[in-house]
Amino acid sequence: MKFGIIVFPGSNCDIDCYHILKDVLKKDVDYVWHDVDNLDKYDCIVIPGGFSYGDYLRCGAVAQFSKAMEQVKLHAEKGKLVIGICNGFQILTEAGLLPGALVRNKNLKFICDTVSLQVENNSTPFTNLCKVGQIIDIPIAHGEGNYVVDEEILEKMKANNQIMFTYKDNPNGSLLNIAGVCNENKNVIGMMPHPERAGEALLGNSDGLVIFESIINYFEGGAKNE
Amino acid sequence: MKAKVYVTLKNSIADPQGNAIRGALNKKGYKNVEDVRIGKLIEIDLGDISKEAAEKQLNEMCEKLLANTVIEKYEFEII
Numbered sequence: 208m209k210f211g212i213i214v215f216p217g218s219n220c221d222i223d224c225y226h227i228l229k230d231v232l233k234k235d236v237d238y239v240w241h242d243v244d245n246l247d248k249y250d251c252i253v254i255p256g257g258f259s260y261g262d263y264l265r266c267g268a269v270a271q272f273s274k275a276m277e278q279v280k281l282h283a284e285k286g287k288l289v290i291g292i293c294n295g296f297q298i299l300t301e302a303g304l305l306p307g308a309l310v311r312n313k314n315l316k317f318i319c320d321t322v323s324l325q326v327e328n329n330s331t332p333f334t335n336l337c338k339v340g341q342i343i344d345i346p347i348a349h350g351e352g353n354y355v356v357d358e359e360i361l362e363k364m365k366a367n368n369q370i371m372f373t374y375k376d377n378p379n380g381s382l383l384n385i386a387g388v389c390n391e392n393k394n395v396i397g398m399m400p401h402p403e404r405a406g407e408a409l410l411g412n413s414d415g416l417v418i419f420e421s422i423i424n425y426f427e428g429g430a431k432n433e
Numbered sequence: 434m435k436a437k438v439y440v441t442l443k444n445s446i447a448d449p450q451g452n453a454i455r456g457a458l459n460k461k462g463y464k465n466v467e468d469v470r471i472g473k474l475i476e477i478d479l480g481d482i483s484k485e486a487a488e489k490q491l492n493e494m495c496e497k498l499l500a501n502t503v504i505e506k507y508e509f510e511i512i
Contacts, residue, residue, distance in 0.1 A: 265501055272498075301501065308503040315449050355446060355504060380447070 208426040210236040211249035213275045220256035220292065220403065227406040228253075232419055241275040251288040251422055252279055254295030256348075256401060266309065266351050267297030276302050288332055288422060289395040293349055296387070296397030305390055305397045306364060307356030313380025317350035321412070323375040324386050324400060328368050331393045332425035336417050343414040345400035347378060352399040354381040354388070367391055372398055434479040434487040438509040440500045441472035475499055487511055 210228050214221045221238060228236040239246070246252060260269035270276055276298070283289050283304055291299040299305040312318060321344050326337040337343075356364070361382070364370060372387035379399075387398030402415025442448050448470050455469040477494075479487050491509045500507040 264498070268498065268501065300503070308501055310446065310504060311449060313447070313449050315453060357503070380449075 208234065208250040208423070209248055210234055210251050210253060211239040211246060212236060212253040212255055213239050213241060213243075213279070214255070215241045215257070215259035215270050215273065215275070215298075217259040217261055218255050218257035218294065220294075220401065223401070223403040223406075224253050224255045224292070227403045227416070227419060231406050231416070232423065234423065239275065241270075241273045243275050243278060246275075246278040246282045249282070249287070250426055251290065252282055254279070254289065254291040254298055255403075256293030256295060259294055259298065262294075262351075265297075265301065267294060267299075267301040270298045271302040280304065283390075283395050286392065286394050288425075290333060290418075290422070291395075291397040292401055292403065293347075293352075293399055296399055297351065299395060299397045304395050305388055306360050306369075307354055307388065309351050309399070310353045310355055311351050312349070312353050312378070317348070318352075318378050319346075319348045320378060321346045321405075322378055322386075322400060324372045325375060327370050327373055328389070330368070331371065331389055331396065331421075333389070333396045333418055333421050334371065335428075336421040336424055342375065343402075343417065344405065344412060345402055345415050346404040346412075347400045349379070349399055352379040352381065354385040354399075356382065364388065369393075371396055372400070434482050434484065434511060436477045436479060436487060436491055436509050436511050438475040438477060438491065438495060438499055438507060439472060440475065440495070440505050440507045442470060443504055443506050446504050484511055 228234045326341045329337045373384040377384045389396040402418045405412040405415030450471045451469040458466045495507040
């Protein structure tokens with residue numbers, strides 16, 4: 208299976224994502240510059256964190272007009288996988304691939320911390336190796352991670368089990384402590400915390416590996432998810 | 434044809450920045466200030482097009498880019 212990490216001008220977490228996938232998990236992965244015509248060869252697209260397009264206008268607002276995002280939409284429509292991390296999550300909401308929006312942290316501060324996340328849904332390609340209720344400690348680094356969404360849409364999301372992760376101790380005022388969500392089809396996920404920064408025990412924390420391992424398990428493991 | 438576009442948060446969205454500014458104004462002595470909401474002013478020079486075309490374009494621009502209609506509302510004036 209092949210991973211593709213989209214790189215926009217201003218993305219800066221692409222290197223950590225690449226390292227986890229290539230050096231730690233030994234998978235086939237490419238950096239994909241945003242000016243790409245075709246994503247056919249990729250099974251899973253990673254949209255990394257950073258400050259794409261300088262966060263101009265709104266975080267992730269400009270990226271939706273790139274060739275890459277047009278291709279990511281087609282890729283997602285085919286049922287292939289997309290994981291957006293931090294700025295990647297913001298880009299996916301702006302592009303309409305995930306519901307809701309990310310607004311300024313409630314306390315107005317940019318927060319760099321390690322937080323405890325609870326896994327809410329383990330029947331997705333991204334969490335199939337997790338247990339529901341499992342706690343993973345993952346770094347966050349964001350100023351606009353406060354998730355909001357309309358009441359009506361939220362009810363549908365709850366009914367459809369689209370809330371993926373919640374904060375045990377909400378750092379940013381996010382609605383219902385939401386740290387990550389998926390789309391209706393469960394093939395696109397966005398999360399504010401950075402699992403790629405928790406991928407090696409040697410560096411102090413490997414709690415984030417399970418998400419990437421779940422994706423690999425979905426493609427290569429014995430039991431595909433129902 | 435020039436326009437001013439005002440993009441503001443929907444009423445249902447909390448505005449911590451606005452609250453912080455309200456606090457600052459209150460501290461500066463303007464204790465009567467009850468609420469502050471921060472928005473954006475975007476000035477656009479649309480070039481040589483008709484008023485009707487400008488209005489149509491501005492609506493499209495706001496819907497597609499200038500405002501995130503999940504969390505923001507917009508209005509504009511042609512000047």
